[in-house]
Amino acid sequence: MVVSGSFNPNCDEPNELSASISDEYLTRLIDAASIAVGIDVSIYRTDHLLRRFEKAKKRLKSKTWSELIDAIKNDESGRKLITDMLPVGTGGFFRDLKQYEIFESLLTALPCRKESQEGIRILSAGCGTGEEAYSIAMLADRLFTPLRLNWEVIGIDINEDRISQADDGCYKADAIKEIPGEFQNGIIVSTARSNIAIRDDIRANCTFIKGNIFLDDMVDNYNGALDVITLRYISVYLKAKVARKIFCGLAKLLKPGGIIWLGEGEYIENCTQIGLRMIEPAFYERDANAGDSIIFLQK
Ligand SMILES: C[S@@+](CC[C@H](N)C(=O)[O-])C[C@H]1O[C@@H](n2cnc3c(N)ncnc32)[C@H](O)[C@@H]1O
Numbered sequence: 362m363v364v365s366g367s368f369n370p371n372c373d374e375p376n377e378l379s380a381s382i383s384d385e386y387l388t389r390l391i392d393a394a395s396i397a398v399g400i401d402v403s404i405y406r407t408d409h410l411l412r413r414f415e416k417a418k419k420r421l422k423s424k425t426w427s428e429l430i431d432a433i434k435n436d437e438s439g440r441k442l443i444t445d446m447l448p449v450g451t452g453g454f455f456r457d458l459k460q461y462e463i464f465e466s467l468l469t470a471l472p473c474r475k476e477s478q479e480g481i482r483i484l485s486a487g488c489g490t491g492e493e494a495y496s497i498a499m500l501a502d503r504l505f506t507p508l509r510l511n512w513e514v515i516g517i518d519i520n521e522d523r524i525s526q527a528d529d530g531c532y533k534a535d536a537i538k539e540i541p542g543e544f545q546n547g548i549i550v551s552t553a554r555s556n557i558a559i560r561d562d563i564r565a566n567c568t569f570i571k572g573n574i575f576l577d578d579m580v581d582n583y584n585g586a587l588d589v590i591t592l593r594y595i596s597v598y599l600k601a602k603v604a605r606k607i608f609c610g611l612a613k614l615l616k617p618g619g620i621i622w623l624g625e626g627e628y629i630e631n632c633t634q635i636g637l638r639m640i641e642p643a644f645y646e647r648d649a650n651a652g653d654s655i656i657f658l659q660k
Contacts, residue, residue, distance in 0.1 A: 384409065385428040390414055393433040397440040397446060398447055401572050404603040405447065413446045448519050449598060452489040454532075455496045457594075457625050463641050464497075467620055468504055471588055480511030483589040486611070487576040488516030491527025491567075493591060498563050499540075499547035516569040527569040531560035531627035575607060581616040590614060594624035602643070609635050617649035 376444065382390075385635040391410065394402045414429065419438055423429040423657050432439030453462055471481065481501060485494040494516040501512040518524050534555045540548065548557045559567075572579075573594075596604040608629050611621055623629070623643045632638065 375564050382414075382426060386430070387411075389430050390426065390433070393430045394438065394443050394447060397433050397443045397520070399444075400575070402447055404575065404600060405598050406600055409449075409598045410447070410497045413443075417442055417446055420533045432531065444574060445522075448487075449594070450489050450523060452492045454492045454536055455541060455544070456539075457492065459539065460622070460643060461496070461500065461627065463644060464622060465500060465504070467640065467644060468500065468589070471618065471620075479514070480590045481505060482586060483512070484583065484584075484587050484590045484591070484614070485516040486590055487595040488518050488523075488527055488569065489520075490523045490532075491516055491530065491569060492532070492539070493593065494527065494532065494567055494569070495547070495559050495563065496540075496544075497589075497591070498559075498567050499544045500567070501545070502547065502563050512566060514567045515574045516567065517574055518569070519571070519573050524571045530564045530567075531556050533557075574604075575610075579610065579614065585614065585616055587595075587614045587619055588616055589620045589622065591622045592624075592627075593622065594627070596623060596627050605630075608632075608637070612636050612647055615647040617647055619647045621645040621647075 383459055387410075389409070391403050414426075417433075417439075418426070420442060421429060421431055421432045421436075429439075433443050434440075444615050468481075474577045479543055483501065485497065488494045494514045498514045499512065516524070516527055518527070534550065534557055535578075537545065537548065537550065537557055544652045545574075547560050549560060550557050559583075574595075592607070592611060596607065599607065608621070610634050615621065620640075621629075621637065621644070623645075625643060627643060629635070629637060629639070629645055633648075636648050638648050640646050
């Protein structure tokens with residue numbers, strides 16, 4: 362079978378793929394991978410899954426799909442590889458620096474949080490190893506701490522190892538190159554361990570949780586309570602219908618006037634139907650007048 366390939370979260374158009382695999386093996390691989398990863402991986406685009414399965418097959422030196430299924434089910438190395446590979450994990454500090462400039466202006470203009478003393482709550486959904494969450498934290502620290510405004514960043518990721526690294530807040534010394542000079546006071550350079558560490562007071566405002574951003578308990582925990590949600594470089598890997606459902610769900614978590622920030626090139630089709638307004642490419646605001654009724658319509 363040959364299935365979707367273009368990285369557009371709103372469309373599942375077919376594209377050419379090098380992999381050829383029968384429906385039966387694809388289903389068996391998806392079942393084995395779902396057990397290994399701990400979520401239903403059929404939410405991901407089939408072309409993404411196939412590319413990853415092909416790569417895993419090469420890396421594990423499996424001669425057949427059947428051997429790969431066996432490795433995912435029965436070998437710790439197979440299970441670990443697929444857990445690391447499927448929910449793609451690349452990130453970095455201040456990734457897409459230009460977007461951070463837009464984000465800074467939006468954060469500064471967040472409606473009336475200062476007066477209400479509510480403080481600012483930011484969710485980094487699919488936070489990976491924490492670089493994105495800490496970049497936002499350094500920005501929040503610069504903007505809000507001098508105003509004595511409370512702020513917190515919550516990072517959620519499905520991958521336990523990534524959450525543990527994020528929690529640790531230590532990175533290779535090389536990562537300093539990604540951090541603009543004006544933010545480098547947010548880190549401590551430790552020559553002894555040839556690494557950098559996030560400043561303790563910044564880390565203290567950041568919480569990292571292992572969890573699935575697609576589950577309903579997100580609504581129980583954060584319903585209408587968030588000022589900002591980042592969902593960067595995740596929706597590109599999702600099937601269009603799944604991405605749509607996630608966008609609807611996330612919109613409900615935002616306070617009116619709150620912001621969703623996507624990765625560069627990612628977008629939400631017909632955003633007004635789910636109570637969102639595009640402010641800039643990749644940035645959406647929850648319409649202050651959009652009640653839950655609009656958003657629930659999309660369920
Ligand atoms: C490409 S990384 C992006 C990391 C970060 N947002 C950034 O842009 O630097 C995607 C992250 O989303 C996580 N992820 C994928 N599906 C997830 C899910 N259902 N729930 C929570 N995290 C998920 C992956 O484990 C991975 O760390």
